[in-house]
Amino acid sequence: MVFCLQSSLPPLIMHVPNRRFISVPHVSSPPLLINRPLRATQQHQHLLVPEEEQELKCINAALIENDSLPLGLRRESLPRHVALIMDGNRRWARLRGLPVGSGYEAGVKSLRTIVELCCKWGIRVLTIFAFSTDNWFRPEVEVEFLMSLFERGLKEEMESFLRENIRISVIGDISKLPKSLEESVINLEEATKNNSRFQLIVAVSYSGQYDLVQACQRIAMKVKDGLIELDDVNESLIEKELETNCTEFPYPDLLIRTSGELRISNFMLWQLAYSELFFAQSLWPDFGEAEFIEALRSFQRRRRRYGG
Numbered sequence: 001m002v003f004c005l006q007s008s009l010p011p012l013i014m015h016v017p018n019r020r021f022i023s024v025p026h027v028s029s030p031p032l033l034i035n036r037p038l039r040a041t042q043q044h045q046h047l048l049v050p051e052e053e054q055e056l057k058c059i060n061a062a063l064i065e066n067d068s069l070p071l072g073l074r075r076e077s078l079p080r081h082v083a084l085i086m087d088g089n090r091r092w093a094r095l096r097g098l099p100v101g102s103g104y105e106a107g108v109k110s111l112r113t114i115v116e117l118c119c120k121w122g123i124r125v126l127t128i129f130a131f132s133t134d135n136w137f138r139p140e141v142e143v144e145f146l147m148s149l150f151e152r153g154l155k156e157e158m159e160s161f162l163r164e165n166i167r168i169s170v171i172g173d174i175s176k177l178p179k180s181l182e183e184s185v186i187n188l189e190e191a192t193k194n195n196s197r198f199q200l201i202v203a204v205s206y207s208g209q210y211d212l213v214q215a216c217q218r219i220a221m222k223v224k225d226g227l228i229e230l231d232d233v234n235e236s237l238i239e240k241e242l243e244t245n246c247t248e249f250p251y252p253d254l255l256i257r258t259s260g261e262l263r264i265s266n267f268m269l270w271q272l273a274y275s276e277l278f279f280a281q282s283l284w285p286d287f288g289e290a291e292f293i294e295a296l297r298s299f300q301r302r303r304r305r306y307g308g
């Protein structure tokens with residue numbers, strides 16, 4: 001960032017709330033400490049040539065936008081869509097000699113933290129792998145516990161979803177869920193469908209293969225009914241039939257998996273085609289703000305090439 005201030009001006013040091021200092025070089029007299037970037041514009045704009053004034057305005061706008069972001073994160077290159085495999089809840093509980101359910105309950109706390117941070121920092125979509133089609137094979141008591149945890153969790157948060165302008169969408173075969181949970185899901189999706197600040201997509205009874213199969217079935221049905229031709233089947237049609245058609249941003253920019261496992265485990269197989277992957281060592285209940293920042297910083301250091 002280079003400014004060419006005319007004449008001999010006091011050095012301009014912009015102090016932004018997250019304690020970064022941006023100094024404007026080649027000026028002599030005592031530094032002028034300015035608390036907010038906007039004040040820098042107001043005080044100095046008469047000293048700038050128009051192009052410099054414009055540039056200062058842009059930089060100030062970016063600084064104000066970045067206000068709520070931790071040091072080192074840039075808003076313009078944050079992921080819009082983050083996908084999460086929240087692994088390691090049971091191991092977390094066992095390591096502490098606690099019942100498995102405590103691990104899942106601790107996992108819900110981590111989830112709340114990450115949802116709050118996404119809202120605060122302007123990440124638009126978070127998809128969580130809450131329950132895979134394979135998780136039905138877990139011990140019955142564990143499955144029942146998880147189902148009641150989902151129902152309780154979603155109901156308890158209903159008010160905050162509405163207050164915070166959060167949209168909830170669920171992907172997966174919800175017909176397999178207990179009836180009361182299925183109804184809660186339908187109600188929650190309906191009640192929040194016009195919310196636009198942030199979208200939480202909960203994948204339950206979901207797998208990437210399930211999603212592709214249901215998309216193929218819907219497409220095959222349309223061909224059979226004569227609504228489309230075989231030649232109409234292409235990437236964009238498949239995208240429209242996948243369950244992630246509930247979001248404006250179906251392709252996660254970043255996938256985070258916790259607990260040190262290096263697998264995709266049948267998550268969003270189509271949608272993760274060009275996602276950046278981040279594997280955290282922490283077990284999911286230990287994954288908090290610091291770990292999330294580390295994942296986002298790693299993401300911001302990547303150069304995405306999409307095969308090009």
Ligand SMILES: CC(C)=CCC/C(C)=C/CC/C(C)=C/COP(=O)(O)OP(=O)(O)O
Pocket residue numbers: 086087088089090091092103104107108111129130131132135149150151153154202259284
């Ligand atoms: C309300 C709501 C949507 C809550 C989400 C609750 C939550 C944290 C679900 C995770 C479920 C799950 C099957 C995780 C997989 O790892 P594991 O915990 O089985 O871990 P392990 O690898 O240690 O066995």
